[in-house]
Amino acid sequence: MVFIGYREGHRVTEAPRLEVRSITRAFGGRPVVNDVSFTVEPGQVTCLLGPSGCGKSTTLRIIAGVDRPDTGVILMDGKPIAGPDVMVPPESRGTGLMFQDFALFPHLSVADNVAFGLKGTRTEKRLRVRDLLGRVGLARYLDSFPHELSGGEQQRVALARALAPNPRIMLMDEPFSGLDNRLRDGIRDETLELLKEEGTAVVLVTHEPEEAMRMGDEILLMRQGRIVQAGAPYNIYNAPMDREAAAFFSDINVIRGRVEGALTRTAFGQFLAPGHPDGADVEIVIRPQHLSIDFDRDGHGPAPTEEHGTWARARVVRARFVGNESIVEFELDDGTPLKASVPGVFLPKTDRVLWVALRRDRCFVFPAPRKAAE
Incomplete structure (x- = not known):
């Protein structure tokens, strides 16, 4: 079989680094992972994004080998590692793991933490440890202990330790959520750069859309x-499949x-x-x-314009400054609430x-949810 995958923006005719085929997992008869399929190529970062309880962490555990799918197959470089007739143990899968809890050994030095699990001679291990710690800016902390480091530094040590054995796949479960907001962006960027340099295929679990868009291919x-829904960050943000997908970002x-003659009056x-029958209730989302x-x-x-259409009269309900923008809440004459964000200070x-208009090219039209039967 020939697989068509992703690598540096080009098509490749070889097996993906990771292929997940129709895996399912249920607990107590309740489906937690339901027919999940995707592929990841070397150097690609794929983000599993969703709210708590959506099945993303369970999917990661199945890939790692600490849980087994009820049905479906997982392949690495075209070879099955999990399925009905195969279950390769976690330590033999060639995967690296990073979690919110850095899980560093407190009694071991930074160097020994990174070297833990490495194979080879002592000299080979030392060279690999020095190289990785140098690349994450921690070469001077070789002989320090985890409690002597900041949270951001401990995260970098955890990254170096996970990369030390040259894993073919890196599995990351909310690895940055424990960091201070001021550190998070810098640590994310450093991590992404190092993972790309190593050519590691990455599966990142997160509930933060900003993180997924910042890191994910x-x-x-x-x-x-x-x-x-699956796609590149730009596409999935600008073409959400439904209201819930739009609201998640x-x-x-x-x-x-309500639709009348393929048009909705507002x-x-x-x-x-388009595509909505006459009489259907719809929601215009912006x-x-x-x-x-x-x-x-x-x-x-x-006056109306092609870009903005008709302007609507609106009464200011509340305005507040939130750092680099102002949030202004309105109520239209028909009672519809609206919220606008404005760069800078506008209070x-x-x-x-005031008068408000919508960027028509940025509006989405979705079917309105059906009301529950009384």
């Missing part, structure tokens, strides 16, 4: 044990309407609703940063009348 959005505004004018605000002109707003007073 591909994002697999999970919900209730399934992958509901950022705050959203929702404007409700306070912002008519919107095309992110706060894609709203435009203008001033009232004696009871009138700006209009409560009850002030």
Whole structure:
């Protein structure tokens, strides 16, 4: 069989580094992982993203070999490592593991922590340890102990230890969530650079969309044990499959309407609703940063434009400054709440009348959820 995969933006005709085929796992009869399939190539970072309980960590445990799938197959470089007739033990899979808990040995020095599990002569081990600690900026801490290091430094030691045996796949479960926010971005970037240099295939579990977009070549959005959408960060952010997917990545505004003649009438004018039948209830979804605000002109707003369509009258409910932007909450004349984000400082007073428009090319039209039967 020939597999078509990903590597440095080119197609390759060889087995992927990791292939997960239709794995399932249930506990007490409840499906936790349900028909999950994906591939990862050397040097690729794939992020399993989703809320707590969606099955992403269980999927990682199955790949690591600490849990077994009920059905499905996992292959590494084309060879099965888990399936109905095979279960390669974790230590023989060639995978590295990183978790939120760095799990460093407190009684061992930094050098001995990194060398733990390495094979070869003492000289070979020492050279590998020195090289990795130098690449993570910790060469001077060879003989230090974990308790003498900061959280960020301990995370780098954990990364060096995980990379020391040259794993073909690195499995990472929320490895940065225990770090201070000020350190997190820098540590993420350093980790990503080192993983790319090593050519390691990476599966990263996270519940943070920002982290997934910052680190991932591909994002697999999970919900209730399934992958509901997969794609590059730009594509999955800008073309969400449904309202829930859009809302997972950022705050959203929702404007409700009903389809009549393939059009939906709103306070912002008519919107095309292709694929939605007449009489269907729909939701127009837009992110706060894609709203435009203008001033009232004696009871009138700006003239309609192709980009923004019709402007709607809105009353300021609340405005607050949050660092590098201002968040302004509005209420339309029909009672619809809206939230806009504005770069810099913009703090209009409560009850002030302004006019709001939507970037039409940034709107998504989704079917409205059905109301539960009374």
